Amino acid sequence: MTVVPDSSLTDHACLIVHGADRPGIVAAVSALITRNQGNIVAFDQYSDDPVGGAYFQRVVFHRAGLSAALGAIEADLERTIGGEFGLEWTITDQASPKRMAILASKQDHCLLDLLWRHRRGDLPVSISMVISNHPNAADDVHSFGVPFFHVPSVPGPDKSESEAKIVELLRGNVDFIVLARYMQILSPSFLEQVGVPVINIHHSFLPAFIGAEPYKKAKERGVKLIGATSHYVTSELDEGPIIEQDTVRVAHGDTASELARRGADVERQVLSRAVLWHAQDRVIRHGNHTIVF
Amino acid sequence: MTVVPDSSLTDHACLIVHGADRPGIVAAVSALITRNQGNIVAFDQYSDDPVGGAYFQRVVFHRAGLSAALGAIEADLERTIGGEFGLEWTITDQASPKRMAILASKQDHCLLDLLWRHRRGDLPVSISMVISNHPNAADDVHSFGVPFFHVPSVPGPDKSESEAKIVELLRGNVDFIVLARYMQILSPSFLEQVGVPVINIHHSFLPAFIGAEPYKKAKERGVKLIGATSHYVTSELDEGPIIEQDTVRVAHGDTASELARRGADVERQVLSRAVLWHAQDRVIRHGNHTIVF
Amino acid sequence: MTVVPDSSLTDHACLIVHGADRPGIVAAVSALITRNQGNIVAFDQYSDDPVGGAYFQRVVFHRAGLSAALGAIEADLERTIGGEFGLEWTITDQASPKRMAILASKQDHCLLDLLWRHRRGDLPVSISMVISNHPNAADDVHSFGVPFFHVPSVPGPDKSESEAKIVELLRGNVDFIVLARYMQILSPSFLEQVGVPVINIHHSFLPAFIGAEPYKKAKERGVKLIGATSHYVTSELDEGPIIEQDTVRVAHGDTASELARRGADVERQVLSRAVLWHAQDRVIRHGNHTIVF
């Protein structure tokens, strides 16, 4: 999976198409791109069942003067792909990166890893802000030139107050949210209010060890591998569509804190891949699954 | 983890010691080996808690004319390690391989893999017999010069009849049993009657997807890795001490049958490692955990 | 990468297109398939340079009554894709599996693994014959219902005599050849005479440890991972286009023979994946590289 360097994203559009499979979709989409003077750079498609299944397609194409042409292309998509084929479609200008917010807590390894990758130019996003329920990372975040807001988590089940503050900060400012070991369960109403995708990193190989203290549970069960899972957040805890997972070997002598130390490496790898792929429009949600192109 | 070639196992003993940790155990055990003219070849020890924890030790030592000296060594162990230190110990002559029986079903990939590895000299065991509830593998098993018995599984929950036949074949003939995708749940009474360790391969990364059809469940959950787990069988389904696990990457396009095809490779790798380590006395059970030296 | 079960290959064609990249290829190919009543099942494309680069495409499409329509489709391809676009193309009926011959030597792990995978239905090929310079595997090969020929390797550099016998057996009977640890260097004239792709498995992570005794060299260098590489054979030893590679962890205590034991697992995995992908027309050679779709 190649990350296209930012500079080369000018005049590149990413078109996502999905819906009921039927013959001729590839031909129709590629003909549309051609007649709109586009040149296909990357093309992926998948049908979960050749007969009466769902169809998914991701196309990246180059079109000189894209921004000026985008309106006409969208009208064409509406008429043909939306109209004749009855498919859903979204098109994005790759030159305008998605705006990402990071929610963090005391553990800073995933947070700092994302900030560092972004500074290196490895994450094609803009980072709007970091919100943490601990103040400890403020200086680090500022050193990356990113706004930092400290919103303490009120103890007890009712998170409405802190969630309200967070929503206020996020609303209108972000295209997606990353929970970098945020360790707070977000309410369905929060997810509804922010209205953008929320990506979480869970420190186990889901569906094993759902919920709190997975490394402790892993130690108790005596597993020989530990893992991490990045998924879209839904109203059901740790049950959302999985974007990426990975595992690492452990041994009988490793303590629970050693599992946490090793797991931290897997967490930041898995989360950064999930964020990269989401930022590149490589991930399509379908029910409780993801198609990752 | 090195597999010592059979030839070099002559006059090699493997001593396992475990019990309550206390200072001086290493010194006592190594002094005992030295005064019995043994030379330590491999030495592993582990304490799960330096203060008041459990102690585990595996020592392989060479002693010219081992079989003649074994009696005296055992008496010494009884007196010092058992007596003074109050530890449990077992000593085995590495030159006499463990007798293994394989229980199989229609799926033959794990069964054939074990037979091939044994023929190549990669598994230091003797294979007493293969028992299957399907006749299909008979010719293959015979081509390896191994006795094959077909014991059909009676439909329904009551397995006592087929289990009784299997116990009759196994009793006194085996030191451990391997379930090579046997796909039948063994009753507690069966485990009691055979009275030897039983190693199973489960086709998921436990504790994820316990029970039947793990690949189907994995496909439904949309995981990005599948795995296999080899564990000792206990009366609780898929809850026994884990010996070895591994995972392999899958993608959204992989069907459930493709997961099964890929998983088969992981299953035979994981099972063969678990069997090898058990055969080499590398695995010590402790509660629901294993120490693998 | 999904292996389509044989049964479902009826009326499926695989079209490979490659040549100089230019706008409109995807549209032209998909339009051609649509106007020939084909429905695209899988579609992969790659351009090694958006500007003036080489273009590669693999399309699998379903077309009822394919065999009857194949002539017309080929004529259309010749006219448009070959003519207008000046691209090279090949189309194959997926229902007619490629004919594979295996050349083997004393080490049988890769040979038996391929035979076993084929019997399970995991390799969509037909196995024409096994040729070995050792007689040891004859019974095993026959047990799979595959013809076995013993062609001893004449000592010394001049292999022309044994190569002539092998060419005689292979000519006209195979679509590709697999060297399953054949351990003999084939002459350029042999490669020319057989005139089909030859896939080799080398027991190292190329380009490390080219040539003989890679495990011995790996032990001497003290590497912490060993590997295996499957590649197309060219006239230069171990320099052909790489299809697949993998590695496995080893430790300081592993002897050279232990490295060989572990490596054998990696070898058969890597070779079987390379053979599968070649059999599915997923591998396109381009200079000394491969594109694997």
Added chain:
Amino acid sequence: MTVVPDSSLTDHACLIVHGADRPGIVAAVSALITRNQGNIVAFDQYSDDPVGGAYFQRVVFHRAGLSAALGAIEADLERTIGGEFGLEWTITDQASPKRMAILASKQDHCLLDLLWRHRRGDLPVSISMVISNHPNAADDVHSFGVPFFHVPSVPGPDKSESEAKIVELLRGNVDFIVLARYMQILSPSFLEQVGVPVINIHHSFLPAFIGAEPYKKAKERGVKLIGATSHYVTSELDEGPIIEQDTVRVAHGDTASELARRGADVERQVLSRAVLWHAQDRVIRHGNHTIVF
């Protein structure tokens, strides 16, 4: 491999013993520890050849009031292990961490990763200083409270001037040096003058792609995996004893810069493991090999 948290290192000693193998070493060492009121916490030993081979042992033991007792223990070691057995030995107080210096260049991923891990308490070392031939990382390094020195590399082969400045900074202040993608070849005289172990990270799976631009070479060769290797620096480029290696999968579509992006993750993982193990006295050099306990 468990990293013991700093707090728990008080009164813990690590004893390394190596030399010609002979019977009774384990007994002698463990008896010595027992008679000096030590309790063994971890014990590893290895002999590269049971007959006339070299012997290696690492023991961690707890001894109340270690610092006061160290003199007597050393005298005992000198008399018995050094004298009677003629073995080399070193004993270190685990509570006093090794002093590490980092040499870096423009690429900061390995440098920052080590600083982060140290701040998290995952590396039991003290960081004396960072020396870089680029000024860019100064602020980042200072934010970790670590001294930073900018020593530009003089163009051309003669590095004596800049090396002299570096030696001046390092002499007497460090126990080992880490080259975190330093990208300069150090002269034999430099290695001699600093007189401490130097650990390098090379961005390929050695011995493949020795020297400059390994990712470019990997792309040219068309490998399917890239890797990283951490090794002790010797006077021969990229030929020193390997401490740790790892690999990651790449695909035909990955550009050389994408390989570098992915490789960066492997580099920092591999280097951090090598540094951790060296800091814990787990790595013993033997000729051009390492034993990693």
